[in-house]
Amino acid sequence: MKRMKFSRGSASVQLSRGFTLIELMIALVLGLVILAAGMAVYVSSSRSSQVSQMETQLNEDGILALNLIQQQIKQAGYSSQVIPSNGATVMGNYAGLAVRGCDNGFADASLAFDSLSCNSSGGNGSAIAIRYEATADNTVPTSTGLPTNCIGNGINAVTASQAAPAPAPPPGNYALADNRYLVSISSNQPALSCRGAEGSGAVGGLEPLLANVERMQILYGVASRPSRELAAAYDAMRHQIVSYLDATSIDALPTTGVFPDETLDRWGRVLSVRVCLVMRSEQPVRDAPDGGFTYKDCNNADATATDGYLRRTYTTTVLLRNRLIVQ
Incomplete structure (x- = not known):
């Protein structure tokens, strides 16, 4: 038997070979x-x-929150007006304070307006109480036609008129809106909330109005002397804003003697309200950067949030138009 020999010169056989380990590692890295x-x-x-x-x-939440608080502040101090024979502008019903505030929240927001006091520290920023004569036109009335407070409860007309001198015929009882706005946080969910009086002296429970409002800071534009709605003419001392102060600074103002009540004398100087709201995103951002998100706080200073939530500030200034003389 003959053995077969394959000549490499005449019929070369090409064998396939795989990647080397180094080539495989390079491809894997790439x-x-x-x-x-x-x-x-x-x-x-x-x-x-x-x-x-x-x-x-x-942005949507911030605009909604500002619109809500603006609408309330614009009504602060409102009262039906009459012009008696002496020619003076008289507030026909409500002639008390339009607003009253605290920098660190109310110590007890359920108390009567004249008994409200402030926390010395803590809280979620400013709180403000707003009062005005409530009607079916400037509130959303109930099905029976009663004006309502900030949480939608009806207000009975049980407040006696404060008009002086009283017009003829004298006005009867009226509904007094007494709403207290503050920021509350429940289960890490912040919200702009309100407690509203119901006309019988009782103040309703705290109800959230708009979510994602984390903090509220308020400054007040004040005049040199308290506003006098009963004045017959414009007085620059009472109707020209000379500075913006926080609530603590207003409580420390020297009295002028225009009103015997010191609180009325001090807070009666407020002619405008500057509100700053810190809004927070509903959920944290996935894979937020390690350095966090930077935003401008209510003092226009750079602040950094490292918890993954976005934050923005929204500011507005509202004139207390019902504190001005009607010529």
Whole structure:
């Protein structure tokens, strides 16, 4: 038997060979680099989209919150007006304080207006009490036609008229809106909340109105002397804002003697209210940067939030138009 011999010169046989270990490792590293770059682009794009959606929601919430508090402050001090024979502008019913505030919240927001006192520290920023004559036109009335407070409960007309001198015929009882606005936090969910008096002297429970309001800071534009709605002519000392003060500074003002009641004398100088709201996103941002998110606080200073939530501040200044003389 003859043995077959294969000549390498005439008929070469090409054998397939695989990657070496080094080539395989290089390919694997390159694949991981490309995958990591793709993931980084995806995460960045996803985060940007989420942040954009949250910023839009923050703007909507902030505008709604400002509109609500603006609407209430504009009504502060409102009263039906009559012009008696002596020519003076007289508040036909309510002639008391329009607003009263605290920098660190009320010690007990359920107390009567004249018994309200302030916390010395803590709280979630400022709180403000707003009073005005409530009617079916400046509130959302109940099904029976009663004017309502900030949480929608009816207010009975049990408050006696404060008009002096009393017009003829003298007005009867009226409904007095007495609403207290503050920020409350429950289960890590902040909200602008309110307690409203119901006309019988009782103050209702605290009810959230708008979510994601984390803090409220209020300054008050004050005149040199208290406003006098009973004055017959304009007085620059009573109707020109000379400074913006916080509630603590107003409580420390020297009295002028215009009103015997010191609280009325001091808070009767308030002609405008500047409100700053710190809004917080409803949920934290996924994969938030380690350095957190920077925003401007109510003092226009840079602040950094490291808990993953977005924050923005929204500010408005509202004139107390019912504290001005009607010519």
